[in-house]
Amino acid sequence: MKFAGTDSYVASDDLRVAVNAAIALQRPLLIKGEPGTGKTVLAHEVAKALNAPLIEWHIKSTTKAQQGLYEYDAVSRLRDSQLGDERVKNIANYIKRGKLWEAFTSKERPVLLIDEIDKADIEFPNDLLLELDRMEFYVYETQEVVKAAQRPVVMITSNNEKELPDAFLRRCFFHYIRFPDRETMTQIVDVHFPGLQRNLLREALNVFYDIREVPGLKKKPSTSELLDWLKLLMVEDMSPDQLRSKDAKQLIPPLHGALLKNEQDVHLFERLAFMARREQRQ
Amino acid sequence: MFTNFFLELRQAKVPVSIKEYLALMEAMDKGVADYSVDDFYFLSRSVLVKDERNLDKFDKVFGHVFKGLEAVPGEGVAAEIPEEWLRKLAEKLLTEEEKKQIEAMGGWEKLMETLKKRLEEQQKRHQGGSKWIGTAGTSPFGAYGFNPEGVRIGQDKNREGRAVKVWDKREYKNLDDTVEIGTRNIKIALRRLRKFAREGAETELDMPDTIRSTARNAGYLDIKMVAERRNKIKLLILFDIGGSMDAHIRVCEELFSAARSEFKHLEFFYFHNCLYEKLWKDNRRRHVDTYPTAQALHTFPSDYKVIFVGDASMSPYEIAYPGGSVEHWNEEAGQAWIQRVTDTWRSTVWLNPVPERHWSYTPSIQLLKQLMGDRMYPLTLGGLDSAMKELNK
Numbered sequence: 325m326k327f328a329g330t331d332s333y334v335a336s337d338d339l340r341v342a343v344n345a346a347i348a349l350q351r352p353l354l355i356k357g358e359p360g361t362g363k364t365v366l367a368h369e370v371a372k373a374l375n376a377p378l379i380e381w382h383i384k385s386t387t388k389a390q391q392g393l394y395e396y397d398a399v400s401r402l403r404d405s406q407l408g409d410e411r412v413k414n415i416a417n418y419i420k421r422g423k424l425w426e427a428f429t430s431k432e433r434p435v436l437l438i439d440e441i442d443k444a445d446i447e448f449p450n451d452l453l454l455e456l457d458r459m460e461f462y463v464y465e466t467q468e469v470v471k472a473a474q475r476p477v478v479m480i481t482s483n484n485e486k487e488l489p490d491a492f493l494r495r496c497f498f499h500y501i502r503f504p505d506r507e508t509m510t511q512i513v514d515v516h517f518p519g520l521q522r523n524l525l526r527e528a529l530n531v532f533y534d535i536r537e538v539p540g541l542k543k544k545p546s547t548s549e550l551l552d553w554l555k556l557l558m559v560e561d562m563s564p565d566q567l568r569s570k571d572a573k574q575l576i577p578p579l580h581g582a583l584l585k586n587e588q589d590v591h592l593f594e595r596l597a598f599m600a601r602r603e604q605r606q
Numbered sequence: 607m608f609t610n611f612f613l614e615l616r617q618a619k620v621p622v623s624i625k626e627y628l629a630l631m632e633a634m635d636k637g638v639a640d641y642s643v644d645d646f647y648f649l650s651r652s653v654l655v656k657d658e659r660n661l662d663k664f665d666k667v668f669g670h671v672f673k674g675l676e677a678v679p680g681e682g683v684a685a686e687i688p689e690e691w692l693r694k695l696a697e698k699l700l701t702e703e704e705k706k707q708i709e710a711m712g713g714w715e716k717l718m719e720t721l722k723k724r725l726e727e728q729q730k731r732h733q734g735g736s737k738w739i740g741t742a743g744t745s746p747f748g749a750y751g752f753n754p755e756g757v758r759i760g761q762d763k764n765r766e767g768r769a770v771k772v773w774d775k776r777e778y779k780n781l782d783d784t785v786e787i788g789t790r791n792i793k794i795a796l797r798r799l800r801k802f803a804r805e806g807a808e809t810e811l812d813m814p815d816t817i818r819s820t821a822r823n824a825g826y827l828d829i830k831m832v833a834e835r836r837n838k839i840k841l842l843i844l845f846d847i848g849g850s851m852d853a854h855i856r857v858c859e860e861l862f863s864a865a866r867s868e869f870k871h872l873e874f875f876y877f878h879n880c881l882y883e884k885l886w887k888d889n890r891r892r893h894v895d896t897y898p899t900a901q902a903l904h905t906f907p908s909d910y911k912v913i914f915v916g917d918a919s920m921s922p923y924e925i926a927y928p929g930g931s932v933e934h935w936n937e938e939a940g941q942a943w944i945q946r947v948t949d950t951w952r953s954t955v956w957l958n959p960v961p962e963r964h965w966s967y968t969p970s971i972q973l974l975k976q977l978m979g980d981r982m983y984p985l986t987l988g989g990l991d992s993a994m995k996e997l998n999k
């Protein structure tokens with residue numbers, strides 16, 4: 325099993341090495357990076373490349389570690405007992421399997437994505453240490469041990485909202501996705517829009533990287549915004565000239581709403597454009 | 607060489623443990639690094655560094671320890687080649703038979719020596735160009751089974767754009783100081799300040815109530831649910847900003863971001879040096895957009911917990927006299943405002959980033975500490991802990 329990128333995902337050399345190290349050594353791989361730089365999609369692509377099933381666990385602020393293992397639905401069981409349901413005799417009927425359980429018992433070695441682990445309570449990663457280490461856990465209600473037949477490839481993403489505990493980090497390999505440079509970005513765009521006009525792309529990238537340089541933006545546009553914007557430019561049949569225009573009236577790029585999603589940022593940008601225009605007039 | 611690498615990483619404050627060391631060895635053993643220096647760099651980075659803020663430090667150490675790999679012109683090129691690594695690599699690539707041949711040729715030492723010489727020669731020949739060894743043919747390395755592509759030392763000519771020493775570019779430089787650093791510990795300390803109350807959708811089973819009502823129901827199940835418990839603490843933080851506080855901005859930011867993520871009900875304002883009649887929320891607009899302190903006293907109910915964050919270092923006049931402020935004419939003395947705050951909100955503490963041992967030398971700190979009824983704590987994890995205990999009373 326080796327990962328070398330796919331035809332729909334551009335993997336830099338360092339990312340490729342990190343992924344393969346995690347696969348070979350069967351350690352979880354922690355992926356960080358600006359929003360929209362392909363952290364989540366990576367797990368999909370790795371699964372695709374390895375021809376492995378993907379099991380996704382999306383973490384929310386209320387997610388508990390135990391939910392990844394299993395949950396015992398005592399309330400339903402009580403209800404059933406009142407109704408005289410036969411199922412009630414077997415406690416196993418009320419054990420709801422979590423994503424880790426699913427991954428441990430998968431027929432083929434799966435890719436397990438734990439997406440946005442930093443959303444959960446700060447103790448969450450600690451609560452999963454043992455299970456991720458040993459790839460097994462104990463179900464008290466049925467007194468069984470669930471053990472991974474084959475250790476899943478575990479990919480974990482974080483947006484840095486919370487710091488992760490050291491004990492957890494020691495068990496992971498780590499990769500920080502650097503924001504793609506022009507060359508890499510061109511490759512990424514090519515993967516999504518193979519036929520895109522070269523001139524248009526060049527001008528669009530100029531505008532895109534310029535906007536990222538604007539100081540004070542709350543949310544810099546990233547890969548996903550660029551892709552959305554390009555799609556719009558294509559739909560609207562924009563010409564490269566319309567993007568290149570250094571004409572003072574046109575300082576705000578067309579369809580900029582796709583790039584700047586935050587109202588404050590749009591205002592900031594318009595204000596800057598306004599000031600630049602005034603300067604040019606003087 | 608490897609141990610050296612680890613020691614230097616630790617000296618550079620990159621937290622690596624024996625666990626990571628072993629993982630790297632294991633990865634080398636499994637051939638993850640593909641026998642190229644770049645791959646080795648990527649691999650060790652992925653295994654040893656767990657935080658993007660340490661990437662720059664890592665690059666520096668890597669560049670230093672594996673200096674030989676970058677082949678500085680004129681210097682003994684191979685002097686610093688990680689021998690263990692080459693050895694491992696060779697072991698991997700050679701068959702038993704070839705190993706015997708090497709033994710015959712003079713053993714590993716001899717091989718290494720030849721390898722080093724070869725490197726030096728190549729260095730002279732190419733003057734910083736591509737640095738390949740044993741590109742097949744009659745080279746002993748080719749003959750002894752080194753992969754025809756040889757050991758890639760430094761730049762791969764075929765991959766333009768990727769410079770010789772990836773680690774020397776140190777692209778991660780400005781990530782070294784994001785605010786989040788250290789906030790985990792602060793958050794844990796802030797957790798002392800929790801009061802749970804149930805609110806929102808009823809999602810949890812209420813055991814006692816269910817049992818009670820089921821019993822009342824003659825054994826027929828009557829399930830009762832309750833809402834989840836949430837932290838109900840309301841917090842108001844007042845930050846001293848600017849001037850002497852500039853030296854403490856980092857720890858204040860850490861505290862601020864930790865508090866922000868821990869408390870749902872969090873209000874904050876800025877002041878300068880001492881509290882007077884005006885507060886503000888945006889430092890760039892502090893002269894235009896102010897918020898009357900009196901209004902804050904009326905707006906936030908008395909169950910708010912209040913935290914002052916400031917170094918309390920100023921002239922005592924700024925606290926004790928009307929007109930004492932260095933920035934504007936204050937009708938009332940700062941201490942009158944401090945007094946109002948402690949009268950309005952019962953739970954009030956002062957966190958001071960100045961180390962506690964210096965407090966006694968600064969009269970204004972003494973004064974404010976007194977005004978706070980002694981509830982001034984150093985802005986350290988320990989101090990934070992005590993402050994939270996106080997607020998919880």
Ligand SMILES: Nc1ncnc2c1ncn2[C@@H]1O[C@H](COP(=O)(O)OP(=O)(O)OP(=O)(O)O)[C@@H](O)[C@H]1O
Nearest residue numbers: 332333334358359360361362363364365512547548
């Ligand atoms: N290297 C890449 N190759 C191909 N497509 C990419 C690459 N990086 C990002 N993309 C595209 O960018 C978009 C955003 O990716 P994704 O949702 O995985 O980002 P993310 O890092 O998980 O963001 P968030 O932090 O917001 O969750 C996707 O449409 C993805 O296809």
Ligand SMILES: [Mg+2]
Nearest residue numbers: 363364365481
């Ligand atoms: Mg994502």
